[in-house]
Amino acid sequence: MRYLRSIMVAAAVLAATCAYSQNPVIRDQFTADPTARVFNGKMYLFPSHDIPAPESFPRKDWFCMADYHVFSSSNLTDWTDHGVIVSQEKVDWVNPTSFSMWAPDCIERNGKYYFYFPANLKTGRGFGIGVAIADNPEGPYTPLPEPIAKARGIDPSVFIDRDGQAYLYYSMGRIFAAKLKDNMTELESDPVVIGDLPTKGLVEGPFFFERNGIYYMTYPHVEKETERLEYAMGDNPLGPFKVTGVIMDETPMGTWTNHHSLVEYNDQWYLFYHNSAYSPKFDKNRSVCIDSLFFNEDGTIRKVIPTNRGVGITGASDMIEIDRYSQISPSGVSVELIDTINTFSGWYATLSGQDSWISYNTVDFGKKKLRSVRVNAASAAGGVIQIRLDNPDGLLLAEIKIPATAALSTVDAKVSKYKKGIHNLFVVLKEGNPVNIDWIQFR
Numbered sequence: 386m387r388y389l390r391s392i393m394v395a396a397a398v399l400a401a402t403c404a405y406s407q408n409p410v411i412r413d414q415f416t417a418d419p420t421a422r423v424f425n426g427k428m429y430l431f432p433s434h435d436i437p438a439p440e441s442f443p444r445k446d447w448f449c450m451a452d453y454h455v456f457s458s459s460n461l462t463d464w465t466d467h468g469v470i471v472s473q474e475k476v477d478w479v480n481p482t483s484f485s486m487w488a489p490d491c492i493e494r495n496g497k498y499y500f501y502f503p504a505n506l507k508t509g510r511g512f513g514i515g516v517a518i519a520d521n522p523e524g525p526y527t528p529l530p531e532p533i534a535k536a537r538g539i540d541p542s543v544f545i546d547r548d549g550q551a552y553l554y555y556s557m558g559r560i561f562a563a564k565l566k567d568n569m570t571e572l573e574s575d576p577v578v579i580g581d582l583p584t585k586g587l588v589e590g591p592f593f594f595e596r597n598g599i600y601y602m603t604y605p606h607v608e609k610e611t612e613r614l615e616y617a618m619g620d621n622p623l624g625p626f627k628v629t630g631v632i633m634d635e636t637p638m639g640t641w642t643n644h645h646s647l648v649e650y651n652d653q654w655y656l657f658y659h660n661s662a663y664s665p666k667f668d669k670n671r672s673v674c675i676d677s678l679f680f681n682e683d684g685t686i687r688k689v690i691p692t693n694r695g696v697g698i699t700g701a702s703d704m705i706e707i708d709r710y711s712q713i714s715p716s717g718v719s720v721e722l723i724d725t726i727n728t729f730s731g732w733y734a735t736l737s738g739q740d741s742w743i744s745y746n747t748v749d750f751g752k753k754k755l756r757s758v759r760v761n762a763a764s765a766a767g768g769v770i771q772i773r774l775d776n777p778d779g780l781l782l783a784e785i786k787i788p789a790t791a792a793l794s795t796v797d798a799k800v801s802k803y804k805k806g807i808h809n810l811f812v813v814l815k816e817g818n819p820v821n822i823d824w825i826q827f828r
């Protein structure tokens with residue numbers, strides 16, 4: 386068993402050097418509360434950063450967050466970590482041992498980048514909201530020495546209307562809103578409660594935006610036992626708003642929080658959200674995911690069903706992590722973590738019924754013929770899988786015999802047929818013996 390695990394971990398470490406495009410999107414650290422922003426044609430991700438509690442932090446069952454990183458991507462597939470931009474020891478007003486750097490936001494105005502973050506005050510109780518300013522989205526950011534006066538709460542979301550007026554939204558049980566001065570660091574009006582939202586069940590984590598003249602107040606809300614993402618629509622940044630619908634249901638993973646942002650990039654809208662995929666036993670170690678989001682004609686939002694596959698195109702010669710599937714057959718497919726301790730090793734899929742299949746969409750086979758395929762797989766009794774295009778009975782690219790072995794290892798096979806362009810990949814089990822599959826790569 387230990388041998389099997391170390392082989393699986395080694396394979397996963399190898400995979401960690403390659404491009405990713407599945408959920409969760411950041412695969413080497415916990416990330417939560419994602420605010421995504423497009424700056425200079427690139428997607429920037431400003432999440433909070435969950436960490437396992439260090440010795441010095443007494444509340445082992447609570448959120449523990451000491452700093453913020455920023456990430457960027459041009460294709461939503463390859464993410465660059467630009468490192469720490471703000472940390473609890475380096476902000477004058479923040480209690481440096483509070484590990485309370487909760488959900489942030491960032492916005493650009495006149496060529497400056499304003500990063501808003503909540504944290505516990507050094508003096509007194511509760512949360513203040515600070516601002517750190519940079520000339521580039523990646524930083525370096527300089528935190529202001531004081532939090533924003535009169536704004537006490539968490540989860541800042543900042544919005545600049547078409548007329549140039551900026552607004553700060555934040556939560557403290559309910560959602561508050563205030564106008565911001567042009568300097569983006571002081572309130573121009575006293576905060577008011579947005580009164581049109583649910584009054585039962587915690588409402589927090591506002592994300593505010595405008596589209597086609599409609600103003601959207603979106604927020605996590607506890608309707609039953611855990612948070613789901615909801616939204617309200619209005620004609621004005623300060624309301625009134627009409628509670629309209631649910632963007633994403635509660636996750637079956639049981640993660641108590643969800644937190645999100647909606648953003649348009651290259652003519653497609655996306656929902657950034659989080660769950661505890663990499664931490665099934667502790668829901669305060671979360672991970673950011675992305676799925677596509679669509680509006681109806683009347684501006685209402687279609688519910689987003691979370692996927693493992695996420696978004697983005699995967700190159701056929703990348704390691705295609707088939708366990709991050711887009712579709713599976715009605716039975717005969719299961720997915721397990723490779724290593725339940727080192728969860729960042731990822732997952733593998735098991736096909737266990739004759740003709741069961743797993744599918745991974747939008748794989749780019751490019752223009753050049755790829756002649757062979759490598760599969761990282763295992764099969765206790767030895768098994769056979771087929772790789773097909775576009776449907777479970779589609780064009781047969783390769784049939785691969787997986788030798789009898791308990792540990793994942795690579796097997797190469799010839800690609801007999803080939804089709805250029807972007808296709809959905811199907812892996813189908815033949816002859817019934819179960820096969821574990823970690824990844825597939827065309828060469």
Ligand code: FUB
Nearest residue numbers: 448487488540590642644
């Ligand atoms: O990440 C800490 C808190 O959990 C956030 O501020 C809330 O929105 C919830 O996600």
